[in-house]
Amino acid sequence: MRDCLFCKMVSGKIQPQLVRTTEECIAFRDIHPQAPTHILIVPRRHIATLNELTAADGPLLGKMLLLAREIAADEGIAESGYRVLMNCNAGGGQTVFHIHLHLLGGRQMTWPPG
């Protein structure tokens, strides 16, 4: 997708602060961190929203969650705790329409979220 910000990061046209790359995903630090650790886990393949996922994407989603778990351990927040979430569409707070998992931690998270 030519005009997609996260596709540009996948292709290297824009270079975010990468923390991990795998065959299927990249992970980088959020430009406006909402917690001491705020990392986005992004599949290399362009998928606009959670609504576009199919059953065939189950393994990819599993890998995204497992990557979040590994990065949480690397960041030293596995034991203290962290939050993983995906916003869907405008009402869910999504602003970049290429799916991504947010990994947030390093402070006490609150509930309900805003």
Ligand code: 5GP
């Ligand atoms: P959403 O609101 O779609 O769930 O999350 C999009 C996230 O992407 C936001 O947390 C926002 O701060 C982050 N973001 C937007 N533009 C950039 C950018 O150019 N670089 C990085 N690293 N993060 C970005």
Ligand code: ZN
């Ligand atoms: Zn994209």
